[in-house]
Amino acid sequence: MNGASSAVVVTDLVKRFGDFVAVDAISLEARKGEIFGFLGPNGAGKSTTIRMLCGLLRPTSGQAQVSGLDVATQPEQVRQNIGYMSQKFSLYNDLTVSENLNFFAGMYSVGRSDLTSRLDWAIDMAGLRGRENSFTGTLAAGWKQRLALGCAVLHRPQVLFLDEPTSGVDPLSRRKFWDMIHTMAAEGVTVFVTTHYMDEAEYCNRLVLIDRGKIVASGSPLELKQKYMAGDLLLVECDEIGTALELLQGAPGVDDAAIFGNALHLVVPKASAAIAAVTSYLSQHGITVQTIEPIRPSLEDVFVSLTTARTGAATEKPIP
Amino acid sequence: MIGRLRHMLIKEFIQVFRDKRARFFLFGPPIIQMLIFGYAATLEIKHVPTAIVDYDNSQVSRDLISRFTASRYFDVRHRLADSRQIAAVIERGDAVLAIQINAGFARRVRKGQVAHVQVIVDSSNSNTALVGLGYVNEVTGAFAGDYQLETLQRTSPLAIARMPKIVLDRRPWYNTDMSSQWFFVPGVIGNLLLVIVMTLTAFAVVREREIGTLEQIMVTPIRRAEFILGKTIPFFLIGLFDALLISSVGTLWFKVPLRGSLAVLTLGTVLFLFCVLGIGLFISTVSLTQQQAMVTGFFFIMPSIIFSGFGSPISSMPTFLQYLTYINPMRYYQTVLRGIYLKGVGLEALWPHLAAMALIGGVMLTISILRFHKSLE
Numbered sequence: 259m260n261g262a263s264s265a266v267v268v269t270d271l272v273k274r275f276g277d278f279v280a281v282d283a284i285s286l287e288a289r290k291g292e293i294f295g296f297l298g299p300n301g302a303g304k305s306t307t308i309r310m311l312c313g314l315l316r317p318t319s320g321q322a323q324v325s326g327l328d329v330a331t332q333p334e335q336v337r338q339n340i341g342y343m344s345q346k347f348s349l350y351n352d353l354t355v356s357e358n359l360n361f362f363a364g365m366y367s368v369g370r371s372d373l374t375s376r377l378d379w380a381i382d383m384a385g386l387r388g389r390e391n392s393f394t395g396t397l398a399a400g401w402k403q404r405l406a407l408g409c410a411v412l413h414r415p416q417v418l419f420l421d422e423p424t425s426g427v428d429p430l431s432r433r434k435f436w437d438m439i440h441t442m443a444a445e446g447v448t449v450f451v452t453t454h455y456m457d458e459a460e461y462c463n464r465l466v467l468i469d470r471g472k473i474v475a476s477g478s479p480l481e482l483k484q485k486y487m488a489g490d491l492l493l494v495e496c497d498e499i500g501t502a503l504e505l506l507q508g509a510p511g512v513d514d515a516a517i518f519g520n521a522l523h524l525v526v527p528k529a530s531a532a533i534a535a536v537t538s539y540l541s542q543h544g545i546t547v548q549t550i551e552p553i554r555p556s557l558e559d560v561f562v563s564l565t566t567a568r569t570g571a572a573t574e575k576p577i578p
Numbered sequence: 579m580i581g582r583l584r585h586m587l588i589k590e591f592i593q594v595f596r597d598k599r600a601r602f603f604l605f606g607p608p609i610i611q612m613l614i615f616g617y618a619a620t621l622e623i624k625h626v627p628t629a630i631v632d633y634d635n636s637q638v639s640r641d642l643i644s645r646f647t648a649s650r651y652f653d654v655r656h657r658l659a660d661s662r663q664i665a666a667v668i669e670r671g672d673a674v675l676a677i678q679i680n681a682g683f684a685r686r687v688r689k690g691q692v693a694h695v696q697v698i699v700d701s702s703n704s705n706t707a708l709v710g711l712g713y714v715n716e717v718t719g720a721f722a723g724d725y726q727l728e729t730l731q732r733t734s735p736l737a738i739a740r741m742p743k744i745v746l747d748r749r750p751w752y753n754t755d756m757s758s759q760w761f762f763v764p765g766v767i768g769n770l771l772l773v774i775v776m777t778l779t780a781f782a783v784v785r786e787r788e789i790g791t792l793e794q795i796m797v798t799p800i801r802r803a804e805f806i807l808g809k810t811i812p813f814f815l816i817g818l819f820d821a822l823l824i825s826s827v828g829t830l831w832f833k834v835p836l837r838g839s840l841a842v843l844t845l846g847t848v849l850f851l852f853c854v855l856g857i858g859l860f861i862s863t864v865s866l867t868q869q870q871a872m873v874t875g876f877f878f879i880m881p882s883i884i885f886s887g888f889g890s891p892i893s894s895m896p897t898f899l900q901y902l903t904y905i906n907p908m909r910y911y912q913t914v915l916r917g918i919y920l921k922g923v924g925l926e927a928l929w930p931h932l933a934a935m936a937l938i939g940g941v942m943l944t945i946s947i948l949r950f951h952k953s954l955e
Contacts, residue, residue: 334801350589364586
């Protein structure tokens with residue numbers, strides 16, 4: 259691993275809470291200017307990993323470097339070089355927009371010469387021009403979230419950590435938010451983001467899929483789709499979808515079946531051969547197929563097939 | 579370093595003084611509570627509601643009764659004709675004491691026989707009962723003494739000259755009138771400071787934890803020490819200001835004399851505030867929500883006041899509890915307050931108490947700061 263082009267380097271990182279292993283020997287690397295997506299079901303260890311990278315939690319073992327600085331031994335320098343925004347909105351609702359910005363600028367010691375332009379930039383970016391003296395608590399979620407992003411990047415951090423930044427925000431605001439993320443990445447900021455919106459995952463340059471503390475897959479969205487979806491994908495619309503699912507899961511020539519919305523997705527070795535076989539198999543069992551067609555796999559397919567493959571009787575544990 | 583702390587302080591002060599209600603909460607209740615405490619917190623027992631049943635109806639019995647009606651310690655509210663009415667009056671709480679003089683009282687007194695006066699007392703408040711009985715004893719004793727003296731004067735005036743007499747010359751130091759207001763008002767300063775400063779400090783930190791801003795601050799380069807100072811300095815200053823406010827009420831309104839040095843009083847207050855800030859921070863490290871902080875705070879407040887000598891003297895507590903009071907900073911602050919206000923003593927008498935507070939404050943703050951570091955994990 260070379261430090262020059264890597265913004266985040268993680269080697270065998272482990273976090274235990276008592277007997278519970280929240281993060282189990284994770285290794286990963288995010289390059290400069292990359293949008294690095296961190297995916298996984300709730301309780302998979304995403305937030306715990308981010309919190310270790312920000313110096314909020316001490317790793318049980320392993321190493322993590324952010325901007326070439328060790329998070330365990332140089333947490334203060336690390337913090338000067340990162341921005342962090344968590345899923346829980348955390349600005350002061352009883353302070354005004356500009357009071358919040360001034361406070362965080364002070365916390366990051368933004369220089370006097372840079373201060374005015376950075377504050378202006380943040381206000382424009384958040385679309386809050388003219389509302390500088392509004393109380394933050396009165397803003398709608400989308401504005402709050404953009405203001406929080408503004409506060410987190412006033413000091414021009416090299417690495418930006420976003421922990422489910424768009425939960426509870428309307429689609430239009432999410433869109434705007436991602437536009438800003440792309441702009442920052444284009445300027446060389448490394449963005450490390452956790453999400454469970456699959457459409458957002460498609461925006462990332464690179465993805466790591468994590469489940470129960472372990473990395474189960476990694477690569478670009480395209481690579482993941484090609485690599486982890488061996489075979490073709492079929493969309494099936496039919497009656498009695500539940501019965502059909504049960505039948506198809508054990509059917510010959512079907513590798514996997516899962517419900518997506520009100521249809522089924524099937525993983526089959528070859529689409530052209532499977533269409534006829536599946537249709538007749540289902541009609542033998544009295545189920546009429548309305549539609550059956552090959553589709554391109556989405557990340558959600560990859561995500562579901564990778565995590566369901568591993569899901570036994572494991573129960574989710576919340577992160578303490 | 580200075581820059582970050584300055585921004586932290588600016589933010590805290592904006593938040594504290596932003597809305598009217600919060601501002602009022604800082605300075606209104608202390609004054610109001612001081613006034614309430616000043617008037618209501620008293621050990622004196624006066625105007626004990628009293629019922630009297632006089633079956634004798636003689637000159638002598640009326641004399642005795644007039645002693646009770648004349649005394650400011652009794653408030654004779656009921657003259658009952660029948661002793662069976664006593665129970666009802668006491669049950670309703672209309673009287674705490676009932677005095678019954680039986681028929682033949684005057685006759686027995688005149689004959690030099692033992693004459694009984696029955697006193698029935700509502701002992702559900704043991705202190706009032708005890709003090710009330712004491713007063714009755716005093717009044718009847720004085721009446722008996724005077725009656726004997728009169729009789730002697732008529733029969734053998736010469737014998738009076740040879741009667742031994744012991745007279746008590748009372749010299750109450752520091753609080754000549756033995757006003758319990760003087761005793762309580764300085765003590766109330768300690769109680770109010772404890773409640774206000776401890777609660778504010780604990781809540782200020784826990785609120786940030788609750789809304790998630792604590793985490794947001796902790797990913798900035800701020801040092802833990804800067805954060806803790808930023809959280810404690812405002813409440814330290816508010817505490818000092820409140821102390822000034824409450825003690826002004828004590829001096830200007832209740833006219834409690836401030837006989838000792840203001841400098842020593844300030845030093846004592848500063849040290850006590852260190853202890854209270856330490857406790858407040860400690861509470862914030864063991865509480866995840868403001869509700870928990872409130873319950874935990876209550877757990878500290880009650881024992882702090884009870885085991886401080888604010889109301890009941892420490893010397894009448896069981897021995898092992900007396901040892902426990904040595905770790906209670908309020909105990910020392912109460913001594914300092916009363917020492918300076920009423921006794922007018924200075925450093926030469928109070929230094930051990932000041933030193934104890936400095937020690938407890940130091941330990942408390944250290945524990946809290948260490949715990950605070952851990953609680954962020």
